Amino acid sequence: MRKITFLVGSFLILLNAVYAQEVSTERRGIRNGHQNGHPNYYAIDYRDAEPIVFLERGILFYVFPTGDFDFNIGNNNYIARRGGTPRNSNSNERGSRGIKIEFDYYGRIRRIGSVFVNYDYYGRIKRIGSVYMTYNSFALTRIGGMRLFYNYHGQLVGVTGFVNGMNYGYQYNPCPAGYNGGNYHNDDSGNDGDFYYYKKDGSKEKMKKEDIDEIKKDTEERKRN
16 A cells, blocks of 8 residues: 555656646747747847837837837727838827827937837937837847847847836747747857848848857856856
């Protein structure tokens, strides 16, 4: 009887351990958009990545790793303006909910309702209300409290954190529908000459030293976690 009880108990302990390992593996996959048991398994070109979605003062914003943005002011009125699209005049509009939309001298959106929008020197979105963005020389690296990680080919390979307090629990998946995982590359490389990215026009560009150092630093940090 004691042998049977011991065997049953051992089996239950083993079963629970296997289940816990599966849950842990699944959570690692979900965290980065894939339920395949491989953390950061995707490696997607930053130009092809889906936008990061977050809510700011009742308005839904979509920020792309390229520095472009879209927004939705409600009632299914999705306004797709990749930030900085030129307009013919310095004009104002009102959305379907009476939300005022203002533009600057260059035709870029500068205000949506009570949310102010700012750009950096290169025309990339730098601030949306209380949410600030940071870039390396080619792509978005931080948006609010969310960090984005890249490998030495300029591919997005990991994300941690949340944009703001309105978006806890939101899991960003940079991969479009039907994406099959891409060609994964390790995050580091011994030769700095191997660090490059593709610009919006498709031309190849070597990364700046500060970008290389940052990617190597992020890689080591992610390996420890």
